[in-house]
Amino acid sequence: MELFTNQILAGIATGAIYACMALAVVMIYQAIDHLNFAQGEMAMFATFVSWQLMQWGVPYWAAFVITLAFAFVGGVAIERILFKPLAKAPVLTNVAGFIALFAIINSSAGLIWDFTIKQYPTPFGSSPFLGSQLISTHQAGMIGVTVLLLIGLYFFFQYTRIGLAMRAAASVPESARLVGINTSWMIALGWGMASAIGAIAGMLIAPVVFLEPNMMGGVLIYGFAAAVLGGLTSPFGAVVGGFLMGIFENLAGTYIPGVGNELKLPIALALIISVLVVKPAGLFGRHIVKRV
Amino acid sequence: MSAAEEVVAEGHQAVEAVPKRAMTLGTGTSLVVLAALLIVPLLVKNFIIFQMTMLLIYGLAVLALNILTGGSGQFSLGQSAFYAVGAYTSAVLMEHANINYALTIPISAVVCFGFGYLFGKPALRLSGVYLALATFALATAMPQLLKLNFLEHWTGGVQGLVVTKPDAPFGLPMSQDMWLYYFTLVVTIAIYIFAVNLLRSRSGRAFMAIRDNEIAASAMGVDVARYKTLAFGVSAAVTGIAGSLGAIAVQFVAPDSYTITLAISLFLGMVVGGVGWLPGSFVGAAFIIFVPNMAESISKGLSGAVFGVLLFLVIYLVPHGARQVAILGQQLVNKLKKN
Numbered sequence: 001m002e003l004f005t006n007q008i009l010a011g012i013a014t015g016a017i018y019a020c021m022a023l024a025v026v027m028i029y030q031a032i033d034h035l036n037f038a039q040g041e042m043a044m045f046a047t048f049v050s051w052q053l054m055q056w057g058v059p060y061w062a063a064f065v066i067t068l069a070f071a072f073v074g075g076v077a078i079e080r081i082l083f084k085p086l087a088k089a090p091v092l093t094n095v096a097g098f099i100a101l102f103a104i105i106n107s108s109a110g111l112i113w114d115f116t117i118k119q120y121p122t123p124f125g126s127s128p129f130l131g132s133q134l135i136s137t138h139q140a141g142m143i144g145v146t147v148l149l150l151i152g153l154y155f156f157f158q159y160t161r162i163g164l165a166m167r168a169a170a171s172v173p174e175s176a177r178l179v180g181i182n183t184s185w186m187i188a189l190g191w192g193m194a195s196a197i198g199a200i201a202g203m204l205i206a207p208v209v210f211l212e213p214n215m216m217g218g219v220l221i222y223g224f225a226a227a228v229l230g231g232l233t234s235p236f237g238a239v240v241g242g243f244l245m246g247i248f249e250n251l252a253g254t255y256i257p258g259v260g261n262e263l264k265l266p267i268a269l270a271l272i273i274s275v276l277v278v279k280p281a282g283l284f285g286r287h288i289v290k291r292v
Numbered sequence: 293m294s295a296a297e298e299v300v301a302e303g304h305q306a307v308e309a310v311p312k313r314a315m316t317l318g319t320g321t322s323l324v325v326l327a328a329l330l331i332v333p334l335l336v337k338n339f340i341i342f343q344m345t346m347l348l349i350y351g352l353a354v355l356a357l358n359i360l361t362g363g364s365g366q367f368s369l370g371q372s373a374f375y376a377v378g379a380y381t382s383a384v385l386m387e388h389a390n391i392n393y394a395l396t397i398p399i400s401a402v403v404c405f406g407f408g409y410l411f412g413k414p415a416l417r418l419s420g421v422y423l424a425l426a427t428f429a430l431a432t433a434m435p436q437l438l439k440l441n442f443l444e445h446w447t448g449g450v451q452g453l454v455v456t457k458p459d460a461p462f463g464l465p466m467s468q469d470m471w472l473y474y475f476t477l478v479v480t481i482a483i484y485i486f487a488v489n490l491l492r493s494r495s496g497r498a499f500m501a502i503r504d505n506e507i508a509a510s511a512m513g514v515d516v517a518r519y520k521t522l523a524f525g526v527s528a529a530v531t532g533i534a535g536s537l538g539a540i541a542v543q544f545v546a547p548d549s550y551t552i553t554l555a556i557s558l559f560l561g562m563v564v565g566g567v568g569w570l571p572g573s574f575v576g577a578a579f580i581i582f583v584p585n586m587a588e589s590i591s592k593g594l595s596g597a598v599f600g601v602l603l604f605l606v607i608y609l610v611p612h613g614a615r616q617v618a619i620l621g622q623q624l625v626n627k628l629k630k631n
Contacts, residue, residue, distance in 0.1 A: 082604065090612065092367075092563050093563055093611045093613075096560055097604065099559075108594065110596070232421065269425070276426070280418060280422060
């Protein structure tokens with residue numbers, strides 16, 4: 001029983017990482033209706049920028065804020081320069097664009113900062129949290145930040161004019177334009193916010209997985225899976241999906257014999273697919289009705 | 293975010309409609325391409341012949357994805373898994389059962405058809421990103437499954453299997469590479485003709501009806517579940533054949549050759565070639581084989597970035613892939629004819 005609770009705690013700790021990433025995935029999905037495969041790389045690049053700032057002697061929180069601003073501006077710029085011209089192109093062409101962006105960012109980061117693994121500081125310290133060996137203060141802090149982020153986003157979308165405008169632009173673009181919402185900039189704003197959330201995720205994850213250009217590969221896959229599990233239309237679902245994902249993964253690794261690190265991911269994914277077969281829109285997603 | 297149900301208006305579909313006549317090349321063009329494919333290998337070095345063989349093989353794999361996505365509107369990131377099953381079926385049969393390489397190909401087609409058909413069953417309820425995730429899971433699981441201990445006797449585990457390259461039969465004065473090229477070419481042409489006819493048949497029309505509007509298709513009496521799984525099965529079978537040919541051409545199978553990267557490459561090939569345009573599959577295959585090498589030769593350290601930039605250039609200039617180029621070319625020819 002103690003093993004079980006410990007594994008669940010550990011699962012929640014890793015789940016926080018996935019939840020962060022899933023939140024960023026859902027944000028951009030809300031804004032542009034696509035899954036951004038380059039999201040992880042954007043987050044990785046932002047994390048490297050913050051690392052570079054700290055190398056130059058900028059204190060953590062200052063670097064944190066500058067990086068957020070950088071990520072926001074970067075996200076908006078990527079949308080304006082690279083993806084706005086593709087707005088009318090077929091969906092699959094857009095996906096190819098994301099893959100191209102992935103390759104560009106990954107390879108540039110590798111060239112600028114090389115592929116050696118780097119230590120990344122944490123603002124929360126890494127002593128055991130409340131006497132538990134499995135969950136450190138950093139991981140607890142990570143969970144806290146994710147929850148705060150979620151609450152902040154909820155208020156932003158529910159109670160601010162601009163949040164309402166973004167929701168309108170995403171769900172019914174034509175009508176939103178008619179009431180005077182600049183839908184094109186709402187998309188750019190969505191990219192900026194998703195990029196900034198991704199940057200937060202990156203900076204929280206980096207102390208755990210260490211900083212290197214490929215650090216986001218695995219995390220992003222889990223993030224996507226978590227977002228799909230929770231339902232791509234629901235930020236709350238994404239966070240829940242992230243935690244479930246972490247718990248699934250840990251329990252599968254512990255209790256199913258013969259499952260090493262290698263088979264954890266396929267098993268977690270298989271579980272998710274079984275969930276999707278029963279609930280095709282994810283756990284908390286809205287069911288979309290199609291008109292013939 | 294309200295709980296109201298969202299209604300997606302018509303015209304909002306993942307894969308655009310391609311009329312079936314626009315899916316193939318004209319007779320004249322086909323004959324020119326065929327002649328080129330027959331003659332060029334006689335004039336070039338073995339290494340280039342090998343690359344042309346790989347081009348046909350990847351072309352087949354992209355074609356298979358095109359049948360699935362361009363034909364029936366289902367998206368797959370799991371093609372590398374079917375490719376791996378095909379490759380391993382051939383390799384195991386050749387090395388452990390001493391079966392002739394040519395005979396292993398229909399066997400792996402059957403095995404892969406079954407595998408794809410069975411996978412298509414649970415995937416029926418999923419579409420769009422959800423289907424992408426399910427197929428993605430298959431692609432990530434496949435290399436791990438091939439490494440499993442109790443299969444190691446047959447699959448060779450992490451080490452993989454070495455496959456012997458066949459000699460030209462009947463004492464034909466050909467190098468192994470050239471023989472394999474012509475062998476692959478014959479298989480490719482047969483499958484291409486099969487694919488064209490499939491999409492023109494009753495089943496093909498059913499695929500396209502499902503792609504364009506699933507609800508309308510089922511209202512008109514199309515058995516959606518049957519045709520969707522059939523599309524998965526056919527696509528897997530063709531990918532499996534490509535995998536078999538690939539294993540014979542490369543002379544080696546190992547789990548790590550069939551990762552998600554392969555599936556992503558095949559997907560890019562389809563987009564660059566033009567979704568739903570069958571001849572474009574081979575253009576797309578050329579892109580995924582040659583452009584990464586080109587990028588590497590431009591800059592070693594930044595090869596990924598160069599590849600990304602080139603990919604962006606292609607999708608900016610021709611968002612509908614090679615199909616768009618072909619259509620433009622045809623319009624130009626028609627204009628010239630009129631003058």
